[in-house]
Amino acid sequence: MNSTVLVTGGTGYIGSHTAVELINEGYRVLIADNLSNSEPDVIDGIEKITGVRPGFEKLDLCDAPLLREYIDRNSDITAIVHFAASKSVGESVEKPLTYYRNNLVSLINILEEMQQRSLSNLVFSSSCTVYGQPDKLPVTESAPVKKASSPYGNTKKISEDIIEDCITANPSLKSVSLRYFNPIGAHPTAFIGELPSGVPDNLVPFITQTAAGLRSQLKVFGNDYNTPDGSCIRDYLHVTDLARAHVVAIKRLLENRNKKNYEVFNLGTGKGISVLEMIKTFEKVNSLKLNYTITGRRAGDTEQVWADTSLANRELGWKAESSLEEALVSAWKWEQYYRKNK
Ligand code: WQD
Numbered sequence: 001m002n003s004t005v006l007v008t009g010g011t012g013y014i015g016s017h018t019a020v021e022l023i024n025e026g027y028r029v030l031i032a033d034n035l036s037n038s039e040p041d042v043i044d045g046i047e048k049i050t051g052v053r054p055g056f057e058k059l060d061l062c063d064a065p066l067l068r069e070y071i072d073r074n075s076d077i078t079a080i081v082h083f084a085a086s087k088s089v090g091e092s093v094e095k096p097l098t099y100y101r102n103n104l105v106s107l108i109n110i111l112e113e114m115q116q117r118s119l120s121n122l123v124f125s126s127s128c129t130v131y132g133q134p135d136k137l138p139v140t141e142s143a144p145v146k147k148a149s150s151p152y153g154n155t156k157k158i159s160e161d162i163i164e165d166c167i168t169a170n171p172s173l174k175s176v177s178l179r180y181f182n183p184i185g186a187h188p189t190a191f192i193g194e195l196p197s198g199v200p201d202n203l204v205p206f207i208t209q210t211a212a213g214l215r216s217q218l219k220v221f222g223n224d225y226n227t228p229d230g231s232c233i234r235d236y237l238h239v240t241d242l243a244r245a246h247v248v249a250i251k252r253l254l255e256n257r258n259k260k261n262y263e264v265f266n267l268g269t270g271k272g273i274s275v276l277e278m279i280k281t282f283e284k285v286n287s288l289k290l291n292y293t294i295t296g297r298r299a300g301d302t303e304q305v306w307a308d309t310s311l312a313n314r315e316l317g318w319k320a321e322s323s324l325e326e327a328l329v330s331a332w333k334w335e336q337y338y339r340k341n342k
Contacts, residue, residue: 009083061106079121092152103155129153181235181268185327186334193334208335222297235268235306238322268307
């Protein structure tokens with residue numbers, strides 16, 4: 001039987017898809033989540049897909065004594081994938097202290113528990129927001145980390161620094177930070193997917209909710225950028241491809257194949273797609289017309305960013321396999337399945 005992996009934030013969007021891929025690889029998965037931005041029936045979805053029900057604990061990682069008691073109770077945990085964090089860029093601008101407290105204290109508590117035990121394998125959920133607007137594209141892991149455009153992005157940058165400093169102080173700790181570009185889509189079964197609370201910030205859930213009639217119209221935030229069609233460019237990758245990268249990272253650490261105790265990898269497709277291209281592709285693959293309009297720019301938006309994925313391709317042997325079309329078909333299927341079954 002493979003090792004036991006703790007997935008914090010495992011009822012969230014990327015966490016739940018990663019739990020599925022870890023179970024498929026034979027790992028025993030435990031999920032700890034405070035359910036502040038996810039629903040408990042995601043556990044049922046994971047079980048429906050894999051036939052295995054992960055362990056689940058409703059837990060606020062900012063509560064150090066509770067976390068300690070939980071880890072004591074699950075002493076067979078050999079690796080942690082840490083997703084648990086608040087992640088709305090806009091909300092973080094309005095509530096910076098909530099974001100700094102939640103995202104940093106939860107990580108610090110995790111690291112403290114790891115240091116107390118011989119628990120030395122950590123995969124961290126980071127983000128391409130640490131690059132800001134890169135000077136050069138595609139952006140590599142050695143690109144300068146810039147002042148984040150939001151407290152959310154800053155918590156990711158600071159978290160990476162905290163992990164690196166802990167490794168310097170305690171070389172038995174090994175960690176891989178995965179810098180996500182733009183995760184989209186849902187598991188092909190449509191049993192799990194993205195569950196934005198309230199009005200979606202992100203493009204794809206707003207597109208699917210508009211197509212489903214939940215939103216009257218999609219606003220395209222600006223078409224006056226210095227890009228071929230004037231709309232912003234991003235690197236959109238299927239969430240299942242992203243989840244698989246976490247399994248590869250966990251294996252790398254558990255089998256001591258990491259080259260350094262702290263490694264960082266970009267996870268993207270290596271291709272940049274504009275907002276207007278996303279809309280056209282969504283309409284084509286799902287045979288529908290989307291109601292959208294062009295409005296002004298959204299504050300804080302990066303004009304264009306996409307990944308150089310050669311390091312992850314070479315070192316992890318990972319690359320995004322799914323097409324944009326597959327991702328957008330899965331997003332639409334999930335929207336139709338989820339709303340129907342709610
Ligand atoms: C993508 C593009 C918008 C909505 C953020 C976080 C990042 C990660 C993913 C957590 C932009 C445009 C969007 C809409 C639009 N989250 N857009 N109309 O901003 O690249 O990244 O989410 O890790 O950290 O920063 O993603 O989906 O919000 O926007 O025109 O209604 O779609 O302007 O160009 P973003 P997004």
